[in-house]
Amino acid sequence: MGDAPDQAAAKTATPRAPVTIERPVPTKLDFDRPYMARALEAVDAEHPEGTPGYNNDGYTVLQLHVHYFDRNNDGIIYPWETYAGLRRVGFNVILSFISALLINLALSYATLPYWIPNPLFPIYVSKIHKAKHGSDTGVYDTEGRFVPNKFEELWTKFPKTHQNKLTFKELMGMTAALRVALDPFGWIANKFEWSLTYLLAKDEDGLVSKEKVRGVFDGSLFYQVEIARTNKAFSERQGKLKK
Template sequence: MGDGAAKTATPRAPVTIERPVPTKLDFDRPYMARALEAVDSEHPEGTPGYDNKGYSVLQQHVHFFDRNHDGIIYPWETYAGLRAVGFNMILSFFSAILINVGLSYVTLPYWIPNPLFPIYISKIHKAKHGSDTGVYDTEGRFVPNKFEELWTKFSKTQPQKLTFKELMGMTAALRVSWDPFGWFANKFEWILTYLLAKDEEGLIHKESVRGVFDGSFFYQVESARKKKALAKWKLKK
């Protein structure tokens, strides 16, 4: 709970005890939003060997889905990216529609809607919605202490891991008033994250989630799937 003026919880607000914030983070300036690296206690320099290409962390999160690297993500590219990490055709199809329809207009560099629903990576920060974790700031930087808070507040069963129930509890706790789009978007995004990153025990790990935030996890999953498919092909020969 901290000492003196630095107390982080009070019995008069029991929720501050139920959801503690991190008080000891052993890396430089955890409060400072990082433009290029997704930094946490275990990775104070970000993802080792990951080329961020100068994109903000939020841009890195979506860059994987820009399959032709032109800075614009069309629905068919979102679909292809979802398929590349292992989602089935039906879920990928409907998710691609929801994602691009929901995020396209606010990222357009012009006022007239585009019926192809492109998402412009350069303006992806404008697609930040309410009722989210706050790990991305309004410019798309990564805020380390907000990321660490997810685990001190909501990871109760096992340290640095979340069950599906804890994950849903987290999305409920993050809701702000009169924000139905944010409520839906937050749950939808985290359910997709859970389906992608859960282990054999049905838990998602802190490191996997950090990799989703900076997009590196998508590349890791795609690479692993390609290697597995190649190994199967060689066995059949």
């Protein structure tokens, strides 16, 4: 006899599709409505209210993800602003230049409020949801909201060696697992984005933690890294002056 209808309906894996066993989904999330997309906060099991003390000022989580690079707060991010932001969080000149060029070139047109391309390749923060590409995690929905259960899925499906942490190999395995058919732009964009995330968020042990990845999704990690680098530079300078 097979499973009773109510039992079968609750199953999340089956031997006939081994991948459903290899990549389990979370079945018990002890916070309020994990299935509900959140416009303003990146919510997970450890942070049911979002990032403490982080003022979202009414931006969606996807808008927060890019807003760090809009330092003059005019709602537009030009390539030189992307470059400056990448430098502030520690990327070198060459990687920052190439990344800024690629990011703005890839995302600009989809976010423009008009049909004519802009040779300066601006990204409009208010329309960043239009630049969402395929083969991604699904943590952002098509309007730029944060979907908690999709975020939690990353941490049941892909870490194989450490709980709530990913190695670079596991990150690349994740990007391969997320690929959808006939989407070469999405395949490349996802690997590029997660490679930058790894370089930014990896710990001294070479692992990327769940909390730091969440900080990338809502943009709070960018500010944290900049502050830490500024404080470190200040301390080093003070130490030199005392000698």
